[in-house]
Amino acid sequence: MKKLLLSCIAVLPAFLFGQTTILSDNFDSYTAGGFLALQGPTLWDTWSGAGGTAEDGLISSAQAVSMANSLQVKNGGAGVYEDDIILLFPSTYTTGAYEFKCKIYVPQGKGGYFNLGGNWVTGGAGYQYGGDFYFNADGSGFVDAPGTLTFTHNISAWNTVRVLVNLTSGTKELFINGTSIGTEPWGAAAGFGVVDIFAVGYADGTGAPQVGSEFFVDDVELIQLSVVGLEENILDAEVSIYPSPNNGQFKLDFKNAQSDNYSVKIIDVSGLEVENSTINVNESASMQFNLNVAAGFYFLTITNGTTSLTQKIVIK
Numbered sequence: 001m002k003k004l005l006l007s008c009i010a011v012l013p014a015f016l017f018g019q020t021t022i023l024s025d026n027f028d029s030y031t032a033g034g035f036l037a038l039q040g041p042t043l044w045d046t047w048s049g050a051g052g053t054a055e056d057g058l059i060s061s062a063q064a065v066s067m068a069n070s071l072q073v074k075n076g077g078a079g080v081y082e083d084d085i086i087l088l089f090p091s092t093y094t095t096g097a098y099e100f101k102c103k104i105y106v107p108q109g110k111g112g113y114f115n116l117g118g119n120w121v122t123g124g125a126g127y128q129y130g131g132d133f134y135f136n137a138d139g140s141g142f143v144d145a146p147g148t149l150t151f152t153h154n155i156s157a158w159n160t161v162r163v164l165v166n167l168t169s170g171t172k173e174l175f176i177n178g179t180s181i182g183t184e185p186w187g188a189a190a191g192f193g194v195v196d197i198f199a200v201g202y203a204d205g206t207g208a209p210q211v212g213s214e215f216f217v218d219d220v221e222l223i224q225l226s227v228v229g230l231e232e233n234i235l236d237a238e239v240s241i242y243p244s245p246n247n248g249q250f251k252l253d254f255k256n257a258q259s260d261n262y263s264v265k266i267i268d269v270s271g272l273e274v275e276n277s278t279i280n281v282n283e284s285a286s287m288q289f290n291l292n293v294a295a296g297f298y299f300l301t302i303t304n305g306t307t308s309l310t311q312k313i314v315i316k
Helices: none
Strands: 017-023 044-046 058-060 069-075 085-095 095-104 110-116 129-135 140-143 147-153 159-165 171-176 179-185 190-196 213-231 239-241 249-255 260-270 271-282 285-290 296-303 308-315
Touching: 017 085, 058 239, 095 260, 110 213, 129 159, 129 171, 129 308, 147 179, 190 213, 239 308, 249 271, 271 285, 285 296
Parallel strands: none
Antiparallel strands: 017 213, 044 085, 058 069, 069 213, 085 190, 095 159, 095 213, 110 129, 110 190, 129 140, 140 147, 159 171, 171 179, 239 249, 249 285, 260 271, 260 296, 296 308
16 A cells, blocks of 8 residues: 655655756867867857857866866957857757756956857858846846846856756746746747857846956756656655745655665756755654755655655745
């Protein structure tokens, strides 16, 4: 007999998100001072296909997260456009869910920008923008247009940037340094096929005036997210999580459980693990959690290696 949780929480179908890395680049295999598109033409190009010109970005050792190098993106000052770099996907994706990840460093007084879009041809003919992401000189930022989704970023320091693109729901969600900024519609009907890293910058969240653009990009990844089924052998126990919803502080109770050591993991909707603990259960046990995470949906999985149970947690 399956004894699932009592009255406090909703039952979640047994699934988790798995992930497959489609492409990645940390720029460390390139020579500092050289042009990116010339050294990495399999992954990289420029807007007009002009590798090795002012439109191409330089590999730099001035800043880096992993080892020695990063990509430096810059222009000649406000309104003087130069670097416009394209990350080429193996294909244009029209179904499923994907995550674009990178690190971004914007120096004091400068601005940065990138966009994600649909099907790509050299020169951008018919290009559809799925989302625009602006990093302003004052440490503010915005998505798509001033006044929609806004955020803050660290000036003269590395920021972790993640964008979840769900082509099934037609949405995109931005995360800055682990915090969800919010969700907006995905703007490219053609799908998801390219990242455009462009040297343009703004002073603040109004979207004007322009300032000189210079920023560094490192540890680029494109990941495909997939649904992975859990074991059908469901944990035979009474499990409660309360309160729900909660603010990250909640209690997990076991009752009438087989005595054993249980692994307790909590992941976010992108598959990122935010908690991994072990609890010894002697028929019953309790566990207190104090998570410092962004608001949203999380999944708590309990397993002893042969049986498992997954529950949804809502953090507000």
